[in-house]
Amino acid sequence: WVVVEPVEGILESGEDIELTTNLNTFGFPVNLEFTVDLVFSHDGVGGETVLAVSLTAGGEGGGGPEERTVALDFGWNMISVNVEPDDNDVIALTQALVDEDLMEMMKNGAGQFYSAAFGFNNIPGWEVDEGYMIKTTAECELTIEGMPIAADAPIPLANGWQMIAYFPRVPVDAVVALSGIVDNLEIAKDGAGRFYSTAFGFSNMGNLTEGGGYMLKMTEAMDLIYVVEENQVAQSNTSPEILPVVKPTAENMSLLVLSGTSPEIDDLEIGVYSSEILVGSGRLINGECGIAVWGDDPTTESRDGAVTGEYLELRCLKASGEHLTYDFATISGGGVYKRDELWVVELSSDFSIPEKFGIVSAYPNPFNSATQISFGLTEPGTVNLALFDLNGRRVTDLVNAQFDVGLHTVMLNGSQLSSGLYIAKLTSIECSSKLKLSFIK
Numbered sequence: 001w002v003v004v005e006p007v008e009g010i011l012e013s014g015e016d017i018e019l020t021t022n023l024n025t026f027g028f029p030v031n032l033e034f035t036v037d038l039v040f041s042h043d044g045v046g047g048e049t050v051l052a053v054s055l056t057a058g059g060e061g062g063g064g065p066e067e068r069t070v071a072l073d074f075g076w077n078m079i080s081v082n083v084e085p086d087d088n089d090v091i092a093l094t095q096a097l098v099d100e101d102l103m104e105m106m107k108n109g110a111g112q113f114y115s116a117a118f119g120f121n122n123i124p125g126w127e128v129d130e131g132y133m134i135k136t137t138a139e140c141e142l143t144i145e146g147m148p149i150a151a152d153a154p155i156p157l158a159n160g161w162q163m164i165a166y167f168p169r170v171p172v173d174a175v176v177a178l179s180g181i182v183d184n185l186e187i188a189k190d191g192a193g194r195f196y197s198t199a200f201g202f203s204n205m206g207n208l209t210e211g212g213g214y215m216l217k218m219t220e221a222m223d224l225i226y227v228v229e230e231n232q233v234a235q236s237n238t239s240p241e242i243l244p245v246v247k248p249t250a251e252n253m254s255l256l257v258l259s260g261t262s263p264e265i266d267d268l269e270i271g272v273y274s275s276e277i278l279v280g281s282g283r284l285i286n287g288e289c290g291i292a293v294w295g296d297d298p299t300t301e302s303r304d305g306a307v308t309g310e311y312l313e314l315r316c317l318k319a320s321g322e323h324l325t326y327d328f329a330t331i332s333g334g335g336v337y338k339r340d341e342l343w344v345v346e347l348s349s350d351f352s353i354p355e356k357f358g359i360v361s362a363y364p365n366p367f368n369s370a371t372q373i374s375f376g377l378t379e380p381g382t383v384n385l386a387l388f389d390l391n392g393r394r395v396t397d398l399v400n401a402q403f404d405v406g407l408h409t410v411m412l413n414g415s416q417l418s419s420g421l422y423i424a425k426l427t428s429i430e431c432s433s434k435l436k437l438s439f440i441k
Contacts, residue, residue: 002036002053003170011042022210023055024151024170024228069143070211072102072136076248076297078191078213080131080165083146088125090114093144094134102140105299107133107250109163109215129155131163131213133250135299154223157181161217161340168228171207178208179227181218187254187342189215193280193292195254197342199332202256204290217340240269242317243281249297249305253341255280257314258331259287260346269317274306274337284347295339306337311370311411314345327374327407330363335411336370354378354407358433359426366438367414373398374409375426375433385410387437388423395422414439 003022011017021038033054040049068081085093090106091114097103098116106114106123109130114121126132128149134142151168168177174196178185188196188205190212196203208214208226216224239245257270272280272293282291293312296305306312312335316326326347333343354360354376362373375385385398395417398410412424419441426433 001034001055002038004038021053022170024168065145066148067143067145068211069141072134072140072142074136074139076191076250077134077136078131078163079134079142079211080213081128081144082149082165082167082210083144084128084149085126085144085146088127090123090126091121093126094142097136097140097142102136102138104135104137109161129165131165151228152225154225157216157218157222157224159218159221161215163213163215164224166208166210166212166214166226168226169210170228171209172226172228174205174208175203176229177226181222181224184218184220184222186217186219189254192248193252193254193294195290195292197254197256200256200344202288202290240281240283243269243271244278246278246280246294247304249294251295251339252292253338253343255291255293256342256344257282257284257289257291258344258346259284260348271315271317273313273315274310277303277305279306293337295337308338309336309413309415311336311413327409330372334370335372336413357428357431359424359435360407362424362435362437366440368440369414371412371414371437372409373412373424374407376407377403377405380404381428383426383428385424385426387412388425390421390423
């Protein structure tokens with residue numbers, strides 16, 4: 001019932017470290033005191049330090065109101081609390097933040113929002129089993145008082161997307177905590193954009209923690225009761241070391257990158273770009289990498305994310321800082337930005353020189369949103385890839401740049417196209433190649 005983080009570390013003379021102790025009363029008998037000694041062993045003077053901790057679990061309704069304080073980062077936060085306030089008016093609950101000009105906006109999972117600046121609110125009230133998005137102007141804290149909610153209280157889930165609360169008092173690996181609904185769970189996400197895909201058996205969410213809010217996409221309606229088991233705390237997630245971590249906005253899509261049959265591709269950092277803006281980053285470890293691709297935040301003056309319908313570009317970076325080009329194949333989804341979608345790609349390290357110049361393939365074809373056009377170059381040079389209609393009119397230029405020898409992939413976004421047949425034409429100084437495409441809106 002006691003978890004201390006971190007469990008080990010190194011301290012130099014004069015340094016200190018903050019230890020977080022989580023106490024869990026789940027399944028405890030009521031009004032019985034439990035005691036334990038926390039032992040801190042070290043190689044300094046004295047050898048060890050002992051701290052006694054005691055815990056008594058209160059019964060349902062047997063205790064009074066409790067406070068919960070949630071730490072908020074600058075910008076967007078997805079939060080919840082496991083206490084039910086007497087007054088669930090969101091204006092009253094966030095008044096302390098508004099008085100200090102710390103809260104810019106609050107939203108619920110249905111898209112209803114509270115804007116203090118414009119004096120508008122259509123959020124009916126704080127529902128304890130729901131999560132909320134709060135945008136702040138600085139790091140701060142939100143404190144809410146109310147009656148505590150049992151860790152195993154059921155949360156009703158609907159078919160599709162919803163933002164929910166986390167009731168347990170201890171951190172639990174997302175895969176374990178959500179194991180009771182795994183048959184009907186399609187994907188789960190946290191406020192940092194980390195995700196758990198049941199279909200691909202991938203999770204980089206780490207622990208679900210008290211104070212966090214979470215997004216779930218369900219295939220059927222059912223109740224969620226969090227599974228809390230001992231020794232099921234996930235390890236810390238690995239972030240990129242060279243590429244910056246993209247700041248969360250109000251929305252994202254999920255990208256899963258796999259090394260597939262190329263196990264030599266590892267310890268690789270991957271940047272996701274939209275119109276030359278870095279919109280997501282991650283690190284390929286043990287053959288897989290989950291990346292949150294962040295959308296543009298309309299509440300900011302400058303563009304800070306991808307726009308719906310734009311195609312996404314993947315760029316790879318070694319730990320040495322060397323930029324590499326890898327071919328990839330789409331396994332699921334598409335390479336254009338769309339909120340809450342899942343895009344799964346598999347990298348390939350096959351760098352064989354193509355036998356001839358030209359367009360190799362377009363996948364999918366026919367397509368209804370976007371297609372990946374692959375072309376091969378036997379010599380380095382400047383090439384142009386353009387799209388024409390059947391009357392020979394140029395519709396758009398996809399690329400006009402210098403490329404190395406090898407196989408290259410370009411995404412064609414069909415959001416501005418009309419249904420019909422088109423010709424993709426690749427040209428260099430000496431050669432040209434064509435491929436017919438079918439777009440179905």
